Amino acid sequence: MADTQALQNVLRDEGRLPRVPDPGVVVIFGASGDLTSRKLVPALYELASERKLPMEFAIVGISRTEMSHEEFREKLRGTLEEHVSGGVSDDVWESFSSGIFYLAGDSKEPETYGELKDFLRDVDSERGTRGNRAFYLSASPSLFSTIVENLGEAGMNEGEDGGWSRLVVEKPFGRDLGSARDLNEEIRRHFDEAQIYRIDHYLGKETVQNIMALRFANGIFEPIWNQHYVDHVQITVAEDIGVGTRGAFYEEAGALRDIVQNHVMQVLCLTAMEPPVAFDAESVREEKVKVLKAVRPIPEDEVEDYAVRGQYTSGWIWGEEVRGYREEEEVDQDSVTETYVALRLFVDNWRWAGVPFFLRAGKRMPKKATEIAIQFHSSPHTPFAHQDTEGLEPNVLVVRVQPEEGVSLKIGAKVPGAGFEVSSVNMDLLYGTAFLEQAPDAYQRLLLDLMLGDPTLFIRADEAEGAWGILDPVMRRWAEGKKVEFYPAGTWGPEEADGLLKRDGREWRRP
Amino acid sequence: MIGETRKSPGNGPMSVSEIEHELGKLRANDDGTLALRSSVLNLIVVTDEESAPEVTRSVSNLAGRYPARAIVLISDPDDPNPNVDAQLSAFCNVRGGGGAQVCAEQVTIHAEGPPAGHLESLAGPLLIPDLPVFLWYPGAFSPHSPEFAAMSDLADRVILDSAAREDREDSLREIAALVGRGGGPAVGDLQWVGLSPWRSLLADAFGSPERAGDLEKIASAEVLYAPGGECRALLLVGWLASSLGWNPKGLERDGGHRRVEFDGPSGSVAVELSPDSPDARLRRVRLRSPEHTFQVSRHREHREVKTTVMRGEELVAERTVHLGHFDLGVLVGEELQFRGRDETYEAALRTAVEVIDL
Numbered sequence: 001m002a003d004t005q006a007l008q009n010v011l012r013d014e015g016r017l018p019r020v021p022d023p024g025v026v027v028i029f030g031a032s033g034d035l036t037s038r039k040l041v042p043a044l045y046e047l048a049s050e051r052k053l054p055m056e057f058a059i060v061g062i063s064r065t066e067m068s069h070e071e072f073r074e075k076l077r078g079t080l081e082e083h084v085s086g087g088v089s090d091d092v093w094e095s096f097s098s099g100i101f102y103l104a105g106d107s108k109e110p111e112t113y114g115e116l117k118d119f120l121r122d123v124d125s126e127r128g129t130r131g132n133r134a135f136y137l138s139a140s141p142s143l144f145s146t147i148v149e150n151l152g153e154a155g156m157n158e159g160e161d162g163g164w165s166r167l168v169v170e171k172p173f174g175r176d177l178g179s180a181r182d183l184n185e186e187i188r189r190h191f192d193e194a195q196i197y198r199i200d201h202y203l204g205k206e207t208v209q210n211i212m213a214l215r216f217a218n219g220i221f222e223p224i225w226n227q228h229y230v231d232h233v234q235i236t237v238a239e240d241i242g243v244g245t246r247g248a249f250y251e252e253a254g255a256l257r258d259i260v261q262n263h264v265m266q267v268l269c270l271t272a273m274e275p276p277v278a279f280d281a282e283s284v285r286e287e288k289v290k291v292l293k294a295v296r297p298i299p300e301d302e303v304e305d306y307a308v309r310g311q312y313t314s315g316w317i318w319g320e321e322v323r324g325y326r327e328e329e330e331v332d333q334d335s336v337t338e339t340y341v342a343l344r345l346f347v348d349n350w351r352w353a354g355v356p357f358f359l360r361a362g363k364r365m366p367k368k369a370t371e372i373a374i375q376f377h378s379s380p381h382t383p384f385a386h387q388d389t390e391g392l393e394p395n396v397l398v399v400r401v402q403p404e405e406g407v408s409l410k411i412g413a414k415v416p417g418a419g420f421e422v423s424s425v426n427m428d429l430l431y432g433t434a435f436l437e438q439a440p441d442a443y444q445r446l447l448l449d450l451m452l453g454d455p456t457l458f459i460r461a462d463e464a465e466g467a468w469g470i471l472d473p474v475m476r477r478w479a480e481g482k483k484v485e486f487y488p489a490g491t492w493g494p495e496e497a498d499g500l501l502k503r504d505g506r507e508w509r510r511p
Numbered sequence: 512m513i514g515e516t517r518k519s520p521g522n523g524p525m526s527v528s529e530i531e532h533e534l535g536k537l538r539a540n541d542d543g544t545l546a547l548r549s550s551v552l553n554l555i556v557v558t559d560e561e562s563a564p565e566v567t568r569s570v571s572n573l574a575g576r577y578p579a580r581a582i583v584l585i586s587d588p589d590d591p592n593p594n595v596d597a598q599l600s601a602f603c604n605v606r607g608g609g610g611a612q613v614c615a616e617q618v619t620i621h622a623e624g625p626p627a628g629h630l631e632s633l634a635g636p637l638l639i640p641d642l643p644v645f646l647w648y649p650g651a652f653s654p655h656s657p658e659f660a661a662m663s664d665l666a667d668r669v670i671l672d673s674a675a676r677e678d679r680e681d682s683l684r685e686i687a688a689l690v691g692r693g694g695g696p697a698v699g700d701l702q703w704v705g706l707s708p709w710r711s712l713l714a715d716a717f718g719s720p721e722r723a724g725d726l727e728k729i730a731s732a733e734v735l736y737a738p739g740g741e742c743r744a745l746l747l748v749g750w751l752a753s754s755l756g757w758n759p760k761g762l763e764r765d766g767g768h769r770r771v772e773f774d775g776p777s778g779s780v781a782v783e784l785s786p787d788s789p790d791a792r793l794r795r796v797r798l799r800s801p802e803h804t805f806q807v808s809r810h811r812e813h814r815e816v817k818t819t820v821m822r823g824e825e826l827v828a829e830r831t832v833h834l835g836h837f838d839l840g841v842l843v844g845e846e847l848q849f850r851g852r853d854e855t856y857e858a859a860l861r862t863a864v865e866v867i868d869l
């Protein structure tokens with residue numbers, strides 16, 4: 001259907017004008033919640049304002065709180081300014097919000113879905129949205145399977161009148177391998193994989209997508225991107241913030257579930273994957289899944305050799321004293337929840353055999369930084385005298401995702417003067433600066449892809465399970481033990497994490 | 512942003528290698544290390560003394576988003592004394608904690624007398640290798656100007672403004688001839704770039720499948736534009752006509768007002784182009800089919816545009832969005848992102864010229 005439509009509209013100059021999705025409705029479960037007003041609606045507003053959405057577009061919000069359409073619109077309008085970059089225009093808002101509707105209802109009650117179905121029919125005829133629906137699960141994760149089941153029972157797993165139906169699942173996708181499998185199974189009872197869009201907003205970030213551009217649009221990196229040349233890889237996802245007001249949430253989650261299972265594993269996949277044949281959903285995700293499958297399982301009785309869990313104590317960050325995790329609001333005084341994780345993984349395939357991947361993620365690190373460091377072998381032989389090469393270190397290629405996107409390469413160069421003293425020099429290329437175009441917010445990108453029906457930057461079922469599978473032994477082991485290693489806020493993690501690398505004579509870089 | 516200017520050390524013009532050396536020095540940090548140059552393109556600008564300050568301003572604004580080596584050529588071929596002098600500046604954006612800088616460079620060359628007829632000999636050696644070359648004429652342009660043939664050989668893409676000349680119809684004719692000749696660089700027109708949002712909005716108005724069928728049945732159209740904006744209006748009509756299969760049949764003029772008759776797929780199409788108030792370059796585009804009226808219009812004081820679809824007196828669909836910002840830098844920036852020939856533009860331009868030649 002989409003195709004005939006595109007053919008008919010000869011005014012759509014695809015060469016130069018942005019692609020605009022088919023007419024459709026986004027239905028948000030959890031409409032009175034934080035994510036809706038802070039991310040989803042602002043992203044949709046900006047897309048609409050920049051002419052990236054079709055004229056025939058509507059949003060229908062559902063949650064239990066009683067509100068009229070107008071009250072819902074006002075609630076969203078009230079906080080919109082804080083969350084959009086370009087300012088809000090009253091005229092644009094008025095036009096956009098005339099397509100925003102609210103339905104009060106409990107997601108657990110089947111009646112809600114009957115009402116929703118009727119309501120969506122009305123929206124179709126009033127707004128011309130043609131039976132196309134995207135259901136966005138932004139309620140608490142415990143409701144995900146109930147909502148999916150009810151949507152299925154009500155027949156909303158298919159669009160009306162030949163339209164499409166898509167399902168967006170927010171994170172967290174399960175809390176371990178078993179629950180992720182269950183959730184996948186429940187969802188797939190009602191929706192096909194091609195209809196399902198599992199969010200990892202990290203993939204919506206321009207800079208993360210750039211890892212693929214760097215690797216696969218440049219002929220010079222790929223030939224050395226393997227065990228012949230690479231000694232080891234370090235992936236760091238560091239935040240300087242603590243848990244803030246989300247203590248209760250974090251007690252349940254911990255860094256492993258909150259960051260490692262999704263974001264860090266995604267960065268690992270993008271770093272280690274084979275070049276996909278095409279940049280489409282199946283080709284790209286197939287290659288990512290292969291990486292996850294190739295990761296050597298961590299033996300449950302040797303978890304200590306592969307994983308370190310840490311927790312921050314009080315310390316200093318950027319000139320400010322901050323409290324320890326156990327002193328945070330709504331955190332247990334004896335909590336062993338990890339705010340830091342370090343892992344040593346091996347990707348057992350032809351390309352990476354024997355190359356350790358060191359991964360770390362943590363809160364209250366000295367600064368916010370996401371980077372991938374590819375450390376190469378030392379040159380096999382130096383013709384220069386020993387004392388001349390003291391300042392020389394192996395080549396390192398660093399792909400920085402945050403804060404300043406770029407690549408840097410550490411190379412050896414001659415120090416000017418007599419003799420042949422050689423020393424390491426950092427070459428920095430901030431390729432981010434070559435295009436200062438304001439990068440769209442991750443949610444904007446993902447919501448647009450959702451409307452366009454492109455799941456490349458979303459997580460496939462086997463990807464989610466693969467990532468959980470790697471971490472499962474660690475989680476089981478940690479659930480038994482009560483031991484956590486401490487690190488003062490403002491440092492790069494506990495000493496034990498250094499031990500992971502020291503055993504084979506390596507050390508963490510300072511990002 | 513740090514801007515710094517350097518002139519020839521001592522007397523006489525700088526050599527190419529002196530210029531390169533000085534540009535390098537402009538990127539030097541206090542500790543002697545060199546700030547990085549990241550560049551994505553070469554931009555050659557041909558202008559005159561009078562427009563030079565404004566052009567330089569736009570170029571330095573562009574430098575933030577499209578780091579380039581810009582070569583601004585200020586040419587005065589009528590000056591009896593042959594002279595060439597060069598001025599250099601670098602615009603560095605300081606980024607992030609490490610004090611890392613990224614710089615874009617500008618070389619401004621004044622060429623007077625005979626050298627002004629050989630600008631290619633000045634611009635050519637200064638181009639950064641391996642990067643595309645854009646040639647921008649911010650002011651009046653004619654492909655017959657003495658330096659153009661040689662300059663266009665250097666360029667991958669020429670950026671023009673068809674409205675910069677007084678005789679706008681001739682300007683369109685000349686550009687169409689240039690495009691039609693083929694073999695030369697791709698051509699971009701700032702008047703066309705400014706139409707992108709309008710084109711996108713018009714396409715959206717027919718986005719719903721029920722209404723896409725109306726595209727074949729358009730019977731009349733109206734375009735209101737600011738005085739002096741006929742290039743834009745003609746290109747828009749040319750685009751509609753070439754996309755929808757309308758053939759120009761007849762033209763009536765009444766002052767600035769034009770009435771064009773086309774042969775469309777479902778009979779004749781009457782199109783009116785009328786100058787309107789000066790405060791919006793395009794004020795309104797309205798298309799009528801037997802059933803619907805489609806209209807995209809801009810409110811006088813606002814940056815927003817409103818699209819409406821009416822069936823008789825009934826409002827079927829309506830939407831207001833941002834038109835976007837369209838200063839010179841943005842328009843040129845859009846062109847710098849586009850590579851290769853823009854066939855939709857070329858078709859629109861051909862039809863626009865057929866219309867004015869009726």
Ligand SMILES: NC(=O)c1ccc[n+]([C@@H]2O[C@H](COP(=O)([O-])OP(=O)(O)OC[C@H]3O[C@@H](n4cnc5c(N)ncnc54)[C@H](OP(=O)(O)O)[C@@H]3O)[C@@H](O)[C@H]2O)c1
Binds near residue numbers: 030140170
């Ligand atoms: N907020 C974030 O920054 C963020 C980031 C990443 C992922 N997420 C994920 O996004 C989802 C939403 O997060 P959030 O922060 O927006 O949560 P929230 O603020 O707690 O919102 C939860 C929403 O669910 C609704 N709800 C709860 N029970 C319901 C029921 N039985 N029937 C209908 N509606 C019900 C609530 O409204 P009523 O009480 O009115 O029913 C509320 O609108 C979660 O899955 C979360 O993990 C959030």
